[in-house]
Amino acid sequence: MDRQAVVATQLTKRFGDNVAVDGVTFEVQDGEIFGLLGPNGAGKTTTIRMITCASPITAGHLVVSGHDVAEEPRLVKSRIGVVPQDENLDPDLPVRKNLEVYARYFDLPGDVIQRRVSEQLAFFELEAKAKDRVDTLSGGMRRRLLIARALIHEPDLLVLDEPTVGLDPQARHLVWDQLRRLREHGVTQLLTTHYMDEAAQLCDRIVVMNHGTILAEGTPRALVREHAGERVLELRLPSEERDALLAEANLPGLDLEAYGDVAYLFGDEVALALIATQLDDEFRSLFRPANLEDVFLRLTGRDLLE
Amino acid sequence: MSAARALVTSPDLSSGARHVWQRNFDVFRRIWRTESLGIGLEPWIVIVAMGFGLGRFVELDSEQTYIQFLAPGLLAMFPMFAAIFECGWGAFMRLETHRTYEAVLTTPASVDDLATGDILWGTTRATFNAMYILVVLLILAPWAEAITSPWAILLLPIALLQGFLFSALAMSFAALARAMSHFGYLFNVVVMPMFWLSGGFFPLENLPDWAQRVAWFMPLVHSVQLNRAVLAGDLHLGLLVDVAWLLVGGWVFYRIALALMRRRLVV
Numbered sequence: 137m138d139r140q141a142v143v144a145t146q147l148t149k150r151f152g153d154n155v156a157v158d159g160v161t162f163e164v165q166d167g168e169i170f171g172l173l174g175p176n177g178a179g180k181t182t183t184i185r186m187i188t189c190a191s192p193i194t195a196g197h198l199v200v201s202g203h204d205v206a207e208e209p210r211l212v213k214s215r216i217g218v219v220p221q222d223e224n225l226d227p228d229l230p231v232r233k234n235l236e237v238y239a240r241y242f243d244l245p246g247d248v249i250q251r252r253v254s255e256q257l258a259f260f261e262l263e264a265k266a267k268d269r270v271d272t273l274s275g276g277m278r279r280r281l282l283i284a285r286a287l288i289h290e291p292d293l294l295v296l297d298e299p300t301v302g303l304d305p306q307a308r309h310l311v312w313d314q315l316r317r318l319r320e321h322g323v324t325q326l327l328t329t330h331y332m333d334e335a336a337q338l339c340d341r342i343v344v345m346n347h348g349t350i351l352a353e354g355t356p357r358a359l360v361r362e363h364a365g366e367r368v369l370e371l372r373l374p375s376e377e378r379d380a381l382l383a384e385a386n387l388p389g390l391d392l393e394a395y396g397d398v399a400y401l402f403g404d405e406v407a408l409a410l411i412a413t414q415l416d417d418e419f420r421s422l423f424r425p426a427n428l429e430d431v432f433l434r435l436t437g438r439d440l441l442e
Numbered sequence: 443m444s445a446a447r448a449l450v451t452s453p454d455l456s457s458g459a460r461h462v463w464q465r466n467f468d469v470f471r472r473i474w475r476t477e478s479l480g481i482g483l484e485p486w487i488v489i490v491a492m493g494f495g496l497g498r499f500v501e502l503d504s505e506q507t508y509i510q511f512l513a514p515g516l517l518a519m520f521p522m523f524a525a526i527f528e529c530g531w532g533a534f535m536r537l538e539t540h541r542t543y544e545a546v547l548t549t550p551a552s553v554d555d556l557a558t559g560d561i562l563w564g565t566t567r568a569t570f571n572a573m574y575i576l577v578v579l580l581i582l583a584p585w586a587e588a589i590t591s592p593w594a595i596l597l598l599p600i601a602l603l604q605g606f607l608f609s610a611l612a613m614s615f616a617a618l619a620r621a622m623s624h625f626g627y628l629f630n631v632v633v634m635p636m637f638w639l640s641g642g643f644f645p646l647e648n649l650p651d652w653a654q655r656v657a658w659f660m661p662l663v664h665s666v667q668l669n670r671a672v673l674a675g676d677l678h679l680g681l682l683v684d685v686a687w688l689l690v691g692g693w694v695f696y697r698i699a700l701a702l703m704r705r706r707l708v709v
Contacts, residue, residue, distance in 0.1 A: 188548060209552075213548060213550045222541060226542050229465075241546065243457055
Protein backbone atom coordinates (compact mmCIF):
# COMPACT_ATOMS: atom_id res chain seq x y z
CA MET A 137 0.00 0.00 0.00
CA ASP A 138 1.23 3.47 -0.84
CA ARG A 139 2.08 5.74 2.02
CA GLN A 140 2.44 9.48 1.74
CA ALA A 141 5.68 11.17 2.74
CA VAL A 142 3.98 14.56 2.50
CA VAL A 143 0.31 15.48 2.54
CA ALA A 144 -0.27 19.22 2.03
CA THR A 145 -3.86 20.44 2.12
CA GLN A 146 -4.72 24.06 1.31
CA LEU A 147 -1.24 24.94 2.54
CA THR A 148 -0.84 28.70 2.90
CA LYS A 149 1.93 31.06 3.95
CA ARG A 150 1.50 34.80 4.28
CA PHE A 151 4.14 37.39 5.17
CA GLY A 152 2.04 40.38 6.14
CA ASP A 153 -0.04 41.18 3.07
CA ASN A 154 2.17 39.14 0.77
CA VAL A 155 0.84 35.65 0.04
CA ALA A 156 3.89 33.48 -0.70
CA VAL A 157 2.02 30.16 -0.85
CA ASP A 158 -1.68 30.34 -1.63
CA GLY A 159 -3.60 27.24 -0.64
CA VAL A 160 -1.66 24.49 -2.41
CA THR A 161 -2.69 20.85 -2.15
CA PHE A 162 -0.40 17.99 -3.13
CA GLU A 163 0.94 14.65 -1.95
CA VAL A 164 4.36 13.07 -2.16
CA GLN A 165 4.19 9.27 -2.35
CA ASP A 166 6.71 7.04 -0.63
CA GLY A 167 9.58 6.04 -2.88
CA GLU A 168 9.15 8.66 -5.58
CA ILE A 169 11.16 11.71 -6.56
CA PHE A 170 8.76 14.61 -6.53
CA GLY A 171 9.68 17.95 -8.06
CA LEU A 172 8.47 21.46 -7.29
CA LEU A 173 9.11 23.58 -10.36
CA GLY A 174 8.66 27.26 -10.83
CA PRO A 175 10.41 30.56 -11.42
CA ASN A 176 12.10 32.45 -8.59
CA GLY A 177 9.50 33.76 -6.20
CA ALA A 178 6.96 31.06 -7.11
CA GLY A 179 6.76 29.84 -3.52
CA LYS A 180 8.90 26.69 -3.87
CA THR A 181 11.40 27.50 -1.15
CA THR A 182 8.67 28.77 1.20
CA THR A 183 6.84 25.46 0.69
CA ILE A 184 10.05 23.57 1.46
CA ARG A 185 10.64 25.69 4.55
CA MET A 186 7.20 24.81 5.88
CA ILE A 187 7.75 21.11 5.17
CA THR A 188 11.08 21.19 7.02
CA CYS A 189 9.53 23.06 9.98
CA ALA A 190 11.78 26.07 9.41
CA SER A 191 8.75 28.28 8.82
CA PRO A 192 5.36 27.97 10.57
CA ILE A 193 2.35 27.50 8.29
CA THR A 194 -0.21 30.31 8.18
CA ALA A 195 -3.20 28.16 7.23
CA GLY A 196 -4.10 24.73 5.90
CA HIS A 197 -2.76 21.39 6.97
CA LEU A 198 0.64 19.79 6.48
CA VAL A 199 1.55 16.24 7.48
CA VAL A 200 5.13 15.09 6.88
CA SER A 201 6.19 11.52 7.48
CA GLY A 202 2.95 10.92 9.39
CA HIS A 203 3.30 13.88 11.75
CA ASP A 204 1.65 17.29 11.74
CA VAL A 205 4.34 19.96 11.32
CA ALA A 206 2.48 22.39 13.57
CA GLU A 207 2.06 19.86 16.39
CA GLU A 208 5.23 17.75 16.31
CA PRO A 209 8.06 19.62 14.61
CA ARG A 210 10.77 17.68 16.46
CA LEU A 211 9.32 14.36 15.27
CA VAL A 212 9.00 15.63 11.71
CA LYS A 213 12.57 16.91 11.75
CA SER A 214 13.84 13.59 13.10
CA ARG A 215 12.30 11.80 10.08
CA ILE A 216 13.41 14.08 7.23
CA GLY A 217 16.78 15.05 5.78
CA VAL A 218 17.30 18.57 4.46
CA VAL A 219 19.73 19.72 1.77
CA PRO A 220 19.71 23.52 1.74
CA GLN A 221 20.15 25.69 -1.32
CA ASP A 222 22.95 27.70 0.29
CA GLU A 223 25.76 25.63 1.71
CA ASN A 224 25.79 25.66 5.53
CA LEU A 225 28.51 23.18 6.46
CA ASP A 226 30.42 23.90 9.66
CA PRO A 227 33.70 25.54 8.61
CA ASP A 228 35.22 24.99 12.07
CA LEU A 229 35.08 21.21 11.67
CA PRO A 230 36.71 18.87 9.13
CA VAL A 231 34.61 16.78 6.75
CA ARG A 232 34.14 13.67 8.87
CA LYS A 233 33.53 15.66 12.03
CA ASN A 234 30.86 17.69 10.23
CA LEU A 235 28.88 14.50 9.76
CA GLU A 236 29.54 13.22 13.28
CA VAL A 237 28.46 16.44 14.99
CA TYR A 238 25.33 16.67 12.85
CA ALA A 239 24.43 13.03 13.55
CA ARG A 240 24.65 13.68 17.28
CA TYR A 241 21.67 16.05 17.11
CA PHE A 242 19.54 13.00 16.27
CA ASP A 243 20.55 11.32 19.54
CA LEU A 244 22.15 8.40 17.71
CA PRO A 245 24.53 6.15 19.70
CA GLY A 246 28.24 6.69 19.08
CA ASP A 247 28.91 3.39 17.30
CA VAL A 248 25.94 3.92 14.97
CA ILE A 249 27.23 7.41 14.17
CA GLN A 250 30.68 6.08 13.30
CA ARG A 251 29.26 3.35 11.04
CA ARG A 252 26.82 5.66 9.25
CA VAL A 253 29.42 8.37 8.73
CA SER A 254 31.77 5.85 7.12
CA GLU A 255 28.96 4.53 4.91
CA GLN A 256 27.97 7.99 3.73
CA LEU A 257 31.55 9.05 3.02
CA ALA A 258 31.96 5.88 0.93
CA PHE A 259 28.66 6.29 -0.92
CA PHE A 260 29.42 9.90 -1.83
CA GLU A 261 33.07 9.19 -2.66
CA LEU A 262 34.41 11.55 -0.02
CA GLU A 263 36.58 9.11 1.97
CA ALA A 264 39.81 10.66 0.73
CA LYS A 265 38.65 14.04 2.04
CA ALA A 266 37.51 12.86 5.48
CA LYS A 267 40.16 14.81 7.38
CA ASP A 268 40.14 17.93 5.18
CA ARG A 269 38.65 21.29 6.01
CA VAL A 270 35.31 21.81 4.28
CA ASP A 271 36.45 25.04 2.65
CA THR A 272 39.07 23.09 0.67
CA LEU A 273 36.35 21.02 -1.06
CA SER A 274 35.08 21.75 -4.58
CA GLY A 275 31.50 22.90 -5.05
CA GLY A 276 30.41 19.44 -6.16
CA MET A 277 32.04 17.77 -3.16
CA ARG A 278 30.39 20.19 -0.77
CA ARG A 279 27.01 19.49 -2.31
CA ARG A 280 27.61 15.75 -1.93
CA LEU A 281 28.68 16.28 1.67
CA LEU A 282 25.46 18.22 2.30
CA ILE A 283 23.44 15.32 0.89
CA ALA A 284 25.46 12.82 2.93
CA ARG A 285 24.79 14.89 6.05
CA ALA A 286 21.06 14.97 5.32
CA LEU A 287 21.02 11.15 5.06
CA ILE A 288 22.98 10.44 8.24
CA HIS A 289 19.89 9.56 10.31
CA GLU A 290 18.34 7.46 7.51
CA PRO A 291 15.34 9.76 6.98
CA ASP A 292 12.02 8.74 5.41
CA LEU A 293 12.17 11.75 3.13
CA LEU A 294 15.03 13.72 1.62
CA VAL A 295 14.20 17.36 0.88
CA LEU A 296 16.50 19.15 -1.57
CA ASP A 297 16.27 22.84 -2.42
CA GLU A 298 17.89 23.39 -5.84
CA PRO A 299 20.30 20.46 -5.42
CA THR A 300 22.63 21.28 -8.32
CA VAL A 301 22.47 25.05 -8.57
CA GLY A 302 25.89 26.49 -9.40
CA LEU A 303 27.55 23.15 -10.23
CA ASP A 304 29.44 22.39 -13.43
CA PRO A 305 27.99 19.74 -15.79
CA GLN A 306 30.16 16.88 -14.52
CA ALA A 307 29.36 17.62 -10.88
CA ARG A 308 25.65 17.89 -11.71
CA HIS A 309 25.62 14.51 -13.40
CA LEU A 310 27.40 12.92 -10.46
CA VAL A 311 24.82 14.36 -8.05
CA TRP A 312 21.95 13.24 -10.30
CA ASP A 313 23.43 9.78 -10.52
CA GLN A 314 23.66 9.56 -6.75
CA LEU A 315 20.11 10.81 -6.25
CA ARG A 316 18.84 8.15 -8.66
CA ARG A 317 20.81 5.49 -6.80
CA LEU A 318 19.21 6.72 -3.57
CA ARG A 319 15.79 6.27 -5.11
CA GLU A 320 16.73 2.69 -5.98
CA HIS A 321 17.48 2.28 -2.27
CA GLY A 322 13.95 3.50 -1.57
CA VAL A 323 14.73 7.05 -0.43
CA THR A 324 11.76 9.33 -1.11
CA GLN A 325 12.86 12.72 -2.42
CA LEU A 326 11.22 16.10 -2.72
CA LEU A 327 13.21 18.65 -4.67
CA THR A 328 12.80 22.14 -6.01
CA THR A 329 14.46 23.18 -9.20
CA HIS A 330 14.21 25.69 -11.97
CA TYR A 331 16.36 23.52 -14.22
CA MET A 332 13.98 21.69 -16.50
CA ASP A 333 16.57 19.12 -17.55
CA GLU A 334 17.07 18.31 -13.88
CA ALA A 335 13.36 17.73 -13.39
CA ALA A 336 13.25 15.56 -16.51
CA GLN A 337 16.32 13.58 -15.40
CA LEU A 338 15.13 12.90 -11.89
CA CYS A 339 11.46 13.42 -11.16
CA ASP A 340 8.74 10.81 -11.22
CA ARG A 341 6.14 13.49 -10.66
CA ILE A 342 6.15 17.27 -10.86
CA VAL A 343 4.04 20.20 -9.86
CA VAL A 344 4.60 23.53 -11.55
CA MET A 345 4.15 26.50 -9.23
CA ASN A 346 3.83 30.20 -9.85
CA HIS A 347 2.71 33.05 -7.59
CA GLY A 348 2.18 30.59 -4.77
CA THR A 349 -0.28 28.38 -6.61
CA ILE A 350 -0.02 25.09 -8.47
CA LEU A 351 -0.50 25.46 -12.22
CA ALA A 352 -0.10 21.83 -13.28
CA GLU A 353 0.73 18.44 -11.87
CA GLY A 354 1.75 15.14 -13.43
CA THR A 355 4.60 13.01 -14.75
CA PRO A 356 7.12 14.91 -16.88
CA ARG A 357 5.98 13.04 -20.00
CA ALA A 358 2.28 13.67 -19.41
CA LEU A 359 2.89 17.34 -18.69
CA VAL A 360 4.87 17.77 -21.90
CA ARG A 361 2.19 16.04 -23.98
CA GLU A 362 -0.63 17.98 -22.38
CA HIS A 363 0.86 21.45 -22.42
CA ALA A 364 3.36 21.43 -25.27
CA GLY A 365 2.40 18.58 -27.59
CA GLU A 366 4.90 16.24 -29.24
CA ARG A 367 7.01 18.76 -31.11
CA VAL A 368 7.71 22.47 -30.99
CA LEU A 369 8.86 24.84 -33.68
CA GLU A 370 11.35 27.38 -32.47
CA LEU A 371 11.71 30.52 -34.59
CA ARG A 372 14.47 33.09 -34.35
CA LEU A 373 13.23 35.89 -36.55
CA PRO A 374 12.59 39.61 -36.19
CA SER A 375 9.00 39.94 -35.10
CA GLU A 376 7.75 41.65 -38.34
CA GLU A 377 9.22 38.92 -40.50
CA ARG A 378 7.74 36.29 -38.20
CA ASP A 379 4.29 37.84 -38.25
CA ALA A 380 4.38 38.06 -42.05
CA LEU A 381 5.38 34.44 -42.31
CA LEU A 382 2.61 33.26 -40.05
CA ALA A 383 0.00 35.44 -41.75
CA GLU A 384 1.00 34.00 -45.10
CA ALA A 385 0.92 30.43 -43.81
CA ASN A 386 -2.52 31.12 -42.33
CA LEU A 387 -2.72 27.93 -40.34
CA PRO A 388 -5.38 28.02 -37.62
CA GLY A 389 -4.98 26.39 -34.20
CA LEU A 390 -1.34 27.26 -33.60
CA ASP A 391 -0.24 28.85 -30.34
CA LEU A 392 2.62 31.29 -30.26
CA GLU A 393 4.76 32.24 -27.28
CA ALA A 394 7.24 34.98 -28.06
CA TYR A 395 10.19 36.19 -25.98
CA GLY A 396 12.05 38.93 -27.79
CA ASP A 397 13.19 37.56 -31.13
CA VAL A 398 12.63 33.92 -30.12
CA ALA A 399 9.18 32.44 -30.59
CA TYR A 400 7.83 29.01 -29.83
CA LEU A 401 5.02 27.59 -31.92
CA PHE A 402 2.83 24.89 -30.48
CA GLY A 403 0.07 22.93 -32.14
CA ASP A 404 -0.64 20.52 -34.94
CA GLU A 405 2.56 18.75 -35.95
CA VAL A 406 1.82 18.69 -39.65
CA ALA A 407 1.19 22.44 -39.68
CA LEU A 408 4.39 23.10 -37.76
CA ALA A 409 6.36 20.87 -40.14
CA LEU A 410 4.94 22.85 -43.05
CA ILE A 411 6.23 26.14 -41.69
CA ALA A 412 9.57 24.58 -40.85
CA THR A 413 9.97 23.37 -44.44
CA GLN A 414 9.11 26.82 -45.75
CA LEU A 415 11.84 28.44 -43.72
CA ASP A 416 14.35 25.66 -44.26
CA ASP A 417 17.04 27.47 -42.29
CA GLU A 418 18.63 25.74 -39.33
CA PHE A 419 19.80 29.00 -37.79
CA ARG A 420 16.43 30.63 -37.92
CA SER A 421 14.19 27.73 -37.06
CA LEU A 422 14.39 24.52 -35.11
CA PHE A 423 11.74 21.84 -35.24
CA ARG A 424 12.35 19.68 -32.19
CA PRO A 425 10.63 17.40 -29.66
CA ALA A 426 8.81 19.30 -26.93
CA ASN A 427 10.30 19.24 -23.44
CA LEU A 428 9.60 20.42 -19.92
CA GLU A 429 11.12 23.79 -20.66
CA ASP A 430 8.29 24.43 -23.10
CA VAL A 431 5.74 23.42 -20.46
CA PHE A 432 7.38 25.70 -17.98
CA LEU A 433 7.46 28.64 -20.36
CA ARG A 434 3.87 28.12 -21.46
CA LEU A 435 2.60 27.92 -17.91
CA THR A 436 4.70 30.60 -16.29
CA GLY A 437 6.45 32.30 -19.17
CA ARG A 438 4.59 35.57 -19.49
CA ASP A 439 5.60 36.45 -15.98
CA LEU A 440 9.26 35.96 -16.71
CA LEU A 441 9.06 39.04 -18.89
CA GLU A 442 7.67 41.19 -16.11
CA MET B 443 2.98 40.20 21.04
CA SER B 444 4.26 36.69 20.40
CA ALA B 445 7.69 37.91 21.47
CA ALA B 446 6.19 39.10 24.75
CA ARG B 447 4.55 35.70 25.25
CA ALA B 448 7.85 33.99 24.50
CA LEU B 449 9.33 35.79 27.51
CA VAL B 450 7.15 33.93 29.98
CA THR B 451 6.42 30.50 28.47
CA SER B 452 8.87 27.83 29.51
CA PRO B 453 11.78 27.26 27.11
CA ASP B 454 11.40 24.43 24.59
CA LEU B 455 14.49 22.44 25.57
CA SER B 456 15.77 18.94 24.80
CA SER B 457 19.06 17.07 24.45
CA GLY B 458 19.69 19.42 21.51
CA ALA B 459 21.02 22.11 23.85
CA ARG B 460 23.66 19.69 25.14
CA HIS B 461 24.65 18.73 21.59
CA VAL B 462 25.03 22.42 20.67
CA TRP B 463 27.31 22.91 23.70
CA GLN B 464 29.22 19.77 22.75
CA ARG B 465 29.79 21.03 19.22
CA ASN B 466 31.39 24.18 20.60
CA PHE B 467 33.49 22.18 23.01
CA ASP B 468 34.67 19.92 20.14
CA VAL B 469 35.70 22.99 18.13
CA PHE B 470 37.45 24.46 21.18
CA ARG B 471 39.43 21.25 21.71
CA ARG B 472 40.63 21.48 18.10
CA ILE B 473 41.73 25.11 18.25
CA TRP B 474 42.54 25.88 21.86
CA ARG B 475 46.29 25.66 21.38
CA THR B 476 46.36 28.33 18.70
CA GLU B 477 43.73 30.50 20.37
CA SER B 478 45.06 30.34 23.90
CA LEU B 479 48.41 31.77 22.89
CA GLY B 480 46.69 35.11 22.33
CA ILE B 481 44.12 34.89 25.09
CA GLY B 482 46.52 33.27 27.54
CA LEU B 483 49.13 35.97 27.22
CA GLU B 484 46.84 38.87 28.00
CA PRO B 485 46.34 38.45 31.78
CA TRP B 486 50.10 38.17 32.27
CA ILE B 487 50.71 41.39 30.41
CA VAL B 488 47.93 43.25 32.19
CA ILE B 489 48.99 42.04 35.64
CA VAL B 490 52.62 42.92 35.01
CA ALA B 491 51.85 46.31 33.45
CA MET B 492 49.05 47.43 35.75
CA GLY B 493 49.89 45.51 38.90
CA PHE B 494 53.64 45.86 39.01
CA GLY B 495 54.14 48.86 36.72
CA LEU B 496 51.30 51.27 37.39
CA GLY B 497 50.71 49.81 40.85
CA ARG B 498 53.93 51.35 42.20
CA PHE B 499 52.38 54.81 41.83
CA VAL B 500 49.05 53.93 43.41
CA GLU B 501 48.33 54.42 47.07
CA LEU B 502 45.02 53.06 48.34
CA ASP B 503 43.10 54.09 51.48
CA SER B 504 42.55 50.44 52.31
CA GLU B 505 46.30 49.77 52.50
CA GLN B 506 45.88 47.09 49.85
CA THR B 507 48.52 46.73 47.17
CA TYR B 508 47.23 47.77 43.77
CA ILE B 509 47.42 44.22 42.47
CA GLN B 510 45.19 43.13 45.33
CA PHE B 511 42.75 45.82 44.30
CA LEU B 512 43.00 44.99 40.61
CA ALA B 513 42.65 41.21 40.81
CA PRO B 514 38.85 41.07 41.45
CA GLY B 515 38.30 43.35 38.47
CA LEU B 516 40.45 41.28 36.13
CA LEU B 517 38.65 38.15 37.29
CA ALA B 518 35.39 39.71 36.09
CA MET B 519 36.43 41.76 33.05
CA PHE B 520 38.30 39.21 30.98
CA PRO B 521 35.68 36.51 31.49
CA MET B 522 33.10 39.11 30.43
CA PHE B 523 35.03 39.64 27.19
CA ALA B 524 35.16 35.87 26.63
CA ALA B 525 31.38 35.52 27.04
CA ILE B 526 30.61 38.57 24.89
CA PHE B 527 32.95 37.42 22.15
CA GLU B 528 31.60 33.87 22.10
CA CYS B 529 27.88 34.73 22.13
CA GLY B 530 28.12 38.04 20.28
CA TRP B 531 30.50 37.81 17.34
CA GLY B 532 30.69 34.02 17.49
CA ALA B 533 26.94 33.54 17.51
CA PHE B 534 26.49 36.09 14.73
CA MET B 535 29.03 34.22 12.59
CA ARG B 536 27.15 30.97 13.12
CA LEU B 537 23.81 32.69 12.53
CA GLU B 538 24.55 34.83 9.52
CA THR B 539 27.99 34.21 7.98
CA HIS B 540 28.28 30.43 8.12
CA ARG B 541 24.54 29.77 8.62
CA THR B 542 25.29 26.79 10.82
CA TYR B 543 22.30 27.76 13.00
CA GLU B 544 20.10 27.06 10.00
CA ALA B 545 21.71 23.61 9.66
CA VAL B 546 21.20 22.78 13.34
CA LEU B 547 17.53 23.74 13.06
CA THR B 548 17.00 21.08 10.39
CA THR B 549 17.69 18.52 13.13
CA PRO B 550 15.27 17.89 16.02
CA ALA B 551 16.96 20.73 17.94
CA SER B 552 14.79 23.83 18.56
CA VAL B 553 15.72 27.50 18.49
CA ASP B 554 15.68 27.42 22.31
CA ASP B 555 18.09 24.46 22.30
CA LEU B 556 20.36 26.35 19.97
CA ALA B 557 20.45 29.61 21.93
CA THR B 558 20.68 27.83 25.27
CA GLY B 559 23.52 25.56 24.15
CA ASP B 560 25.49 28.53 22.87
CA ILE B 561 24.80 30.61 26.00
CA LEU B 562 25.93 27.74 28.19
CA TRP B 563 29.04 27.45 26.06
CA GLY B 564 29.72 31.18 26.49
CA THR B 565 29.28 30.63 30.23
CA THR B 566 31.80 27.80 30.07
CA ARG B 567 34.34 29.87 28.16
CA ALA B 568 33.96 32.74 30.64
CA THR B 569 34.42 30.39 33.57
CA PHE B 570 37.51 28.76 32.01
CA ASN B 571 38.86 32.25 31.55
CA ALA B 572 38.28 33.24 35.18
CA MET B 573 39.91 30.02 36.39
CA TYR B 574 42.90 30.68 34.16
CA ILE B 575 43.39 34.18 35.59
CA LEU B 576 43.11 32.70 39.05
CA VAL B 577 45.93 30.29 38.19
CA VAL B 578 48.06 33.15 36.87
CA LEU B 579 47.49 35.08 40.11
CA LEU B 580 48.44 32.02 42.14
CA ILE B 581 51.63 31.58 40.13
CA LEU B 582 52.50 35.24 40.75
CA ALA B 583 51.61 35.02 44.43
CA PRO B 584 55.25 34.93 45.69
CA TRP B 585 55.76 38.41 44.16
CA ALA B 586 52.33 39.88 44.70
CA GLU B 587 49.80 38.24 46.92
CA ALA B 588 46.38 38.95 45.43
CA ILE B 589 44.41 36.17 47.07
CA THR B 590 44.23 36.32 50.84
CA SER B 591 41.19 34.20 51.68
CA PRO B 592 40.09 30.59 51.06
CA TRP B 593 36.66 32.05 50.20
CA ALA B 594 38.27 32.71 46.82
CA ILE B 595 36.84 29.31 45.90
CA LEU B 596 33.52 31.16 45.49
CA LEU B 597 34.99 32.81 42.40
CA LEU B 598 33.80 29.75 40.51
CA PRO B 599 30.03 30.20 41.07
CA ILE B 600 30.39 33.96 40.56
CA ALA B 601 32.13 33.29 37.24
CA LEU B 602 29.28 30.99 36.20
CA LEU B 603 26.63 33.55 37.16
CA GLN B 604 28.20 36.49 35.39
CA GLY B 605 29.28 34.34 32.44
CA PHE B 606 25.66 33.30 31.91
CA LEU B 607 24.47 36.89 32.14
CA PHE B 608 26.99 38.30 29.67
CA SER B 609 26.50 35.38 27.28
CA ALA B 610 22.73 35.93 27.28
CA LEU B 611 23.20 39.69 26.86
CA ALA B 612 25.51 39.17 23.87
CA MET B 613 23.18 36.56 22.36
CA SER B 614 20.30 39.04 22.59
CA PHE B 615 22.40 41.54 20.71
CA ALA B 616 23.44 38.96 18.09
CA ALA B 617 19.75 38.22 17.46
CA LEU B 618 19.19 41.92 16.72
CA ALA B 619 22.35 42.67 14.73
CA ARG B 620 22.05 42.82 10.96
CA ALA B 621 25.73 43.31 10.19
CA MET B 622 29.03 42.58 11.88
CA SER B 623 29.65 46.33 12.15
CA HIS B 624 26.67 46.67 14.52
CA PHE B 625 28.77 44.99 17.18
CA GLY B 626 30.57 48.30 17.50
CA TYR B 627 27.55 49.44 19.53
CA LEU B 628 27.72 46.47 21.84
CA PHE B 629 31.42 47.02 22.34
CA ASN B 630 31.57 50.80 22.63
CA VAL B 631 28.25 51.51 24.32
CA VAL B 632 27.87 48.51 26.60
CA VAL B 633 31.12 46.64 27.12
CA MET B 634 33.80 49.34 27.25
CA PRO B 635 31.96 51.69 29.67
CA MET B 636 31.51 48.72 31.99
CA PHE B 637 35.15 47.77 31.58
CA TRP B 638 36.42 51.21 32.63
CA LEU B 639 33.73 52.26 35.07
CA SER B 640 32.72 49.19 37.03
CA GLY B 641 35.14 49.67 39.89
CA GLY B 642 37.77 47.28 38.62
CA PHE B 643 40.52 49.87 38.18
CA PHE B 644 39.62 52.36 40.93
CA PRO B 645 37.21 52.42 43.91
CA LEU B 646 33.69 53.38 42.80
CA GLU B 647 33.45 55.55 45.92
CA ASN B 648 35.82 57.96 44.18
CA LEU B 649 33.02 58.83 41.76
CA PRO B 650 30.27 61.39 42.49
CA ASP B 651 27.07 60.02 44.01
CA TRP B 652 25.03 60.17 40.82
CA ALA B 653 27.69 58.24 38.94
CA GLN B 654 27.70 55.56 41.61
CA ARG B 655 23.92 55.26 41.29
CA VAL B 656 24.20 54.85 37.51
CA ALA B 657 26.95 52.30 37.99
CA TRP B 658 24.60 50.16 40.06
CA PHE B 659 22.77 49.30 36.83
CA MET B 660 25.90 47.80 35.24
CA PRO B 661 26.11 44.03 35.76
CA LEU B 662 29.90 44.06 35.85
CA VAL B 663 29.81 46.27 38.96
CA HIS B 664 28.14 43.47 40.88
CA SER B 665 30.46 40.70 39.79
CA VAL B 666 33.48 42.89 40.59
CA GLN B 667 32.03 43.60 44.05
CA LEU B 668 31.41 39.91 44.67
CA ASN B 669 34.88 38.97 43.50
CA ARG B 670 36.37 41.69 45.71
CA ALA B 671 34.54 40.38 48.76
CA VAL B 672 35.42 36.71 48.33
CA LEU B 673 39.09 37.38 47.50
CA ALA B 674 39.45 39.37 50.71
CA GLY B 675 37.26 36.97 52.69
CA ASP B 676 35.01 39.92 53.56
CA LEU B 677 31.60 38.19 53.35
CA HIS B 678 28.47 40.05 54.47
CA LEU B 679 24.73 39.97 53.82
CA GLY B 680 24.85 42.99 51.51
CA LEU B 681 26.45 40.74 48.91
CA LEU B 682 23.15 38.92 48.47
CA VAL B 683 21.93 41.98 46.56
CA ASP B 684 24.75 41.51 44.07
CA VAL B 685 24.02 37.79 43.77
CA ALA B 686 20.34 38.55 43.23
CA TRP B 687 21.23 41.17 40.63
CA LEU B 688 23.25 38.66 38.61
CA LEU B 689 20.63 35.93 38.98
CA VAL B 690 17.68 38.07 37.97
CA GLY B 691 19.65 39.89 35.28
CA GLY B 692 20.90 36.58 33.88
CA TRP B 693 17.41 35.13 33.74
CA VAL B 694 15.93 38.23 32.14
CA PHE B 695 18.62 38.43 29.45
CA TYR B 696 18.28 34.68 28.85
CA ARG B 697 14.56 35.01 28.20
CA ILE B 698 15.13 38.06 25.99
CA ALA B 699 17.78 36.14 24.03
CA LEU B 700 15.40 33.22 23.44
CA ALA B 701 12.55 35.51 22.40
CA LEU B 702 14.73 37.55 20.02
CA MET B 703 16.32 34.44 18.50
CA ARG B 704 12.90 32.93 17.85
CA ARG B 705 11.80 36.16 16.23
CA ARG B 706 14.93 36.16 14.09
CA LEU B 707 14.94 32.51 13.06
CA VAL B 708 11.27 31.49 12.89
CA VAL B 709 9.69 33.36 9.99
